[in-house]
Amino acid sequence: MKRRSIMEPIPTDLITEVFSRLPAKSIARFRTLSKQWASKFSSTDFTELFLRRSSNRPRLLFGVKKCGEWLFFSSPQPQNPSLSSVVAVDYHIKISGDVSKYLCGYASGLIYFPDMCIAHGAPVICNPISGMYGILPELDRYRKARGFLGFDPIEKQFKALSEVYAFCDQRDHHQILTLGTRELSWRSSTIQCPKYDSSLSEGICINGVLYYLADSVRDLPCVIVSFDVRSEEFKFIDAQCFSEQLAETHERPPLNLEGQDVMEMLLATMRMDRPTNTIKLILVNYKGKLGAIYWKYANNADGRRTLELRMWVLEDVEKQEWLKNVYTLPENEVLESCDFSVAGVTASGDIVLSMKHVCKPFYVFYFNPERNTLQSVEIQGFGANLEAPENRGTVYAFVDHVEDLSVFDARQLKSSISHATHGCCNKEEQPTFHYERPKPQRDKI
Numbered sequence: 001m002k003r004r005s006i007m008e009p010i011p012t013d014l015i016t017e018v019f020s021r022l023p024a025k026s027i028a029r030f031r032t033l034s035k036q037w038a039s040k041f042s043s044t045d046f047t048e049l050f051l052r053r054s055s056n057r058p059r060l061l062f063g064v065k066k067c068g069e070w071l072f073f074s075s076p077q078p079q080n081p082s083l084s085s086v087v088a089v090d091y092h093i094k095i096s097g098d099v100s101k102y103l104c105g106y107a108s109g110l111i112y113f114p115d116m117c118i119a120h121g122a123p124v125i126c127n128p129i130s131g132m133y134g135i136l137p138e139l140d141r142y143r144k145a146r147g148f149l150g151f152d153p154i155e156k157q158f159k160a161l162s163e164v165y166a167f168c169d170q171r172d173h174h175q176i177l178t179l180g181t182r183e184l185s186w187r188s189s190t191i192q193c194p195k196y197d198s199s200l201s202e203g204i205c206i207n208g209v210l211y212y213l214a215d216s217v218r219d220l221p222c223v224i225v226s227f228d229v230r231s232e233e234f235k236f237i238d239a240q241c242f243s244e245q246l247a248e249t250h251e252r253p254p255l256n257l258e259g260q261d262v263m264e265m266l267l268a269t270m271r272m273d274r275p276t277n278t279i280k281l282i283l284v285n286y287k288g289k290l291g292a293i294y295w296k297y298a299n300n301a302d303g304r305r306t307l308e309l310r311m312w313v314l315e316d317v318e319k320q321e322w323l324k325n326v327y328t329l330p331e332n333e334v335l336e337s338c339d340f341s342v343a344g345v346t347a348s349g350d351i352v353l354s355m356k357h358v359c360k361p362f363y364v365f366y367f368n369p370e371r372n373t374l375q376s377v378e379i380q381g382f383g384a385n386l387e388a389p390e391n392r393g394t395v396y397a398f399v400d401h402v403e404d405l406s407v408f409d410a411r412q413l414k415s416s417i418s419h420a421t422h423g424c425c426n427k428e429e430q431p432t433f434h435y436e437r438p439k440p441q442r443d444k445i
Contacts, residue, residue: 016046020053024403025130047405054403058347061128061401062089062379063104063111064358064386066393069096070104072111072128073382074401077346081366081375089381093131105149106398107205110158112149123147123160125179129403136160136177139186148203150210150229156406159229161210162186163199176232193225193234204283204290205229211283211290213239224283224290237290238320241312245281245294284345285400290314293342293351298328305336309351309367327367330374334363343397354397360387364397 019027019041027050031038040046062073073089097116098104105112109127116124116135126133145163152159158179165173173193175186200222201213210227224237284291294310307329312322329335339356343364346352353365362382366375385391 016049020046020049024050024054024405027405028130041405050405051402058400058402060343060352060364060379061106061398062354063128063396063398064382064393065098065396066391068098069094070098071386071393074129075379075381077399077401078366078377079348081350081377082373085376086378086380089379091381091383092129093126095126095133102146103202103396105147105203107149107158107203107210108151108153109401109404110149110151112147112160114147114162123162125149125158125160134179134184137184137186139164139175141165141175144198146199146202146212148210148212148227150203150205150208150227152208152229154208155230157229159232161203161227189232189234191233193227194236196223196225199225201281201283204285206285206290207288211237213242213281213283237314237317239292241322241324242281242292242294245310282342282344284342286311286313286345287347287349290317291345293345295342297336304331306331307335309342311351311369325369327369327372329367330372332365332374332376334376335365335374338363340365341396344399346399352397352399354395356395357392358382358386358395359389359392362387362395 019030027041031041058077059074060077062075064071064073071094072092074092075087075089078087095113095116098113100113100115102114104114109129111126111128113124113126116122122138123136124133125136139162141162141164145165147160147162150159150161151157160177160179162175162177163173164175173195174189176189177184177186196214199212199214203210203212205211208229210229211224213222214225215222221243222239224239226235226237227233228235280296281292281294284293291311291313293312296308297305298308300306309327309329310324311327312324315321315323335353340353341356343352343354346366349370350366350368353367355362355364360382362379363376364379366377367373368375386393
């Protein structure tokens, strides 16, 4: 029998299946090989298949900030944390020149920086995996105004929402920018948001609706502002259930509140002139519903510290009904002795806590409220330079990071962060500290 001299062609379905499991960076490179491949990997069918595959393998995204510079890493997000005691991060990009007093925003794989030196203080939107970024037009706004990023999953459309003069009836309260248009420009919102004093939190986008906490709206001490990304409609959700928690974050010396409304005075001390990390209340996506988590330590009778999490879930948006649960976490020596922050809630319902500063060892904790279990996972690979005490940067973690090919589209982001220059000095970025890939350790014989 003669051996076949011509190999059978690989089935198209098998090729599609293999490529759907590759990183988005690889797909972006393959698109440049030929028009045929560009068409295939840009098709709606492949893009949707890739997103489904990527959603089944979500990642933890880490942003490490120090002296205005960000370094981004990501690691696999364990589907069963009890079986994954150690995972390694992949290093992606670094970006310098963040001069904002607020944290960066996150929505569906993109990062929003309110003020960047490379953009003369204008907002910048960046893909932390590919390094592609776009500079938004400058905006006349109150110097303490915040900016947010939202994503409409139906139209696959990103929109930036910026506070302008949210407290002033004579000025625009907000302006909106649609990403991906030929000429980026800010415009006034068609449906004006009633005025409020200030926003109190970063935003979170859930199913096409952007949420953030604000104070002094009408007769309410605090509310959650909701912004529908597609319709651009504002609504308010009563958040008085958080008043006690906001009051507990007050850390200044006692004030003279005689004759004043106590809650209004306490909220006034936590407005935009205060660091964002003083408010230990974070909005989260809890299985597709808006949630909020507050945490604090309590001392046991034996002197040991225990961690208490309070979580609210908005069960009914129309009736504005919140369900509250209080959890006392199992004892963990590392968690009891370190500073941490709540990164969010995974799609499976695990509450993720991340150590607040790079160190060695560095841990992420997964708390499952239903089983009352706490699992710690060591994260390796930040590098000796970042793990050194003198270079200790602040870590911000984002859960359920999923690669979406539409985010890598050149129509959205056109420039590479590796060629960015500082707008204030017109020089190429020179990071204050750098990432050194850890050297592999050889087994001793």
